Amino acid sequence: MPNAPKTPPEQLAALDRRELLRLLTLGGIVSAAALTSCAENTTPPAAAPSAPPLPPAPRPTARPDFLFLQLSDTHFGYEGPNNPEAAHTLKDAVAAINASPLEPDFVVFTGDLTHTTDDGSERRRRMREFSRIVADLKVKTRYFLPGEHDAMPDQGAAFREAFGETHGSFEHGGIHFVRLDNVSAGPSVGEAQLDWLAHDLAPLPAEMPVVVLAHRPLFDLFPSWDWATADGARVVELLTRFSDATVFYGHIHQEHHRTTANVRHHAARSLVFPLPAPGSVPKKAPLVWQPESTDHGLGYRSVRETGGEPAISDLVFNPVPARAT
Secondary structure: OOOOOOOOHHHHHHOOHHHHHHHHOOOOOOOOOOEOOOOOOOOOOOOOOOOOOOOOOOOOOOOOOEEEEEEOOOOEOOOOOOOOOHHHHHHHHHHHHHHOOOOOOEEEEEOOOEOOOOOHHHHHHHHHHHHHHHOOOOOOOEEEEOOHHHHHHHOOHHHHHHHOOOOEEEEEOOEEEEEOOOOOOOOOOOHHHHHHHHHHHOOOOOOOOEEEEOOOOOOOOEHHHOEOOOOHHHHHHHHOOOOOEEEEEOOOOOOEEEEEOOEEEEEOOOOOOOOOOOOOOOOOOOOOOOOOOOOOOOEEEEEEEOOOOOEEEEEEOOOOOOOOO
16 A cells, blocks of 8 residues: 655644545555543453353444544664664654644554563563653553563563553444453463453444454464464454454554455554565565665554544654754
């Protein structure tokens, strides 16, 4: 898909609503929603298999207009030549969002908030600093998912301390959202979470739109590069009964779109460095930083719901020049 044009924060701030909507149609496709409740459901499924089924939820009504942002793979704490601006990229992204006329209902970070480290105290320090930076977002409702860089070294312990449970669900504007953890137990969702998900989705009518937020892809995009979820097909199977099901994920550091059965999957760019297209090179590695690039392959995503067909836009991010130290 074509890249959206470079749009610095000061230009975004000057856009009127009509021009902004025109800009947001240039980059992509997608789906989304508005909050009727911010409370998340993380209740485990009932143990007794003979428990009576839950009553069906009310049929969805017309959905209100709303907008949310997806940011992914910020890798706070990364240092290296593949992004010499990494020390302030997250701060610049927060500033760009705050300076824009966008008024998102919420922001979701789909994993790899921090860069991996085997030092548990350093991992916690990075998560605290990440939290401090994103607290400056003008958007007060924020959701966080772990990535393998955040959760695999300690099965999500530090993430839970900083951000709470690694999975959950909430409803916003007549859409059911699920935060899925497919990293803490390795590249899988796991039986306990699959049981929880089946219980969570069971009361919903087939006409209700469902959006799943995950870190890894739920289909086999390129398993030898760890671009898959071992039991992702079981998640997709649970989604197939819904007439409108969408998955937003990160992990692969590039825009990518796929449909499996009737479920749409959309990957987001990273805010630290891009990765090559699946299988395009013998070994997966971050792409070399190109100083002359206008966007360095970085970006984030906006999703607008207008009560009809949702609109997804992948916005490019242009880091500021290196700062004097």
